[in-house]
Amino acid sequence: MEWSKIINPKQMNSFQFVALTGILMSGLAHVFLNLWGKEVDSFNYLYLCWGLLFVFGTYKNLTNNPEDDHHHHHHH
Secondary structure, eight states: OOTHHHHOGGGOOHHHHHHHHHHHHHHHHHHHHHHTTOOOTTTTHHHHHHHHHHHHHHHHHHHOOGGGOSOOOOOO
């Protein structure tokens, strides 16, 4: 298994990067909500959604075959 595709942001795909950003921003929002004494019902489900998106992205990243990439850039 290529661990760098899971922990190195430069090797993450879009799904993983969006999920990681979502987790971090949700965490920051959670901190501010706690500081202000506010509570949002079901806020914790955001972490579940971001986590599932990250797992999906990781699966896609680890099983991706570079030859199957449909975004070829042809230079003539």
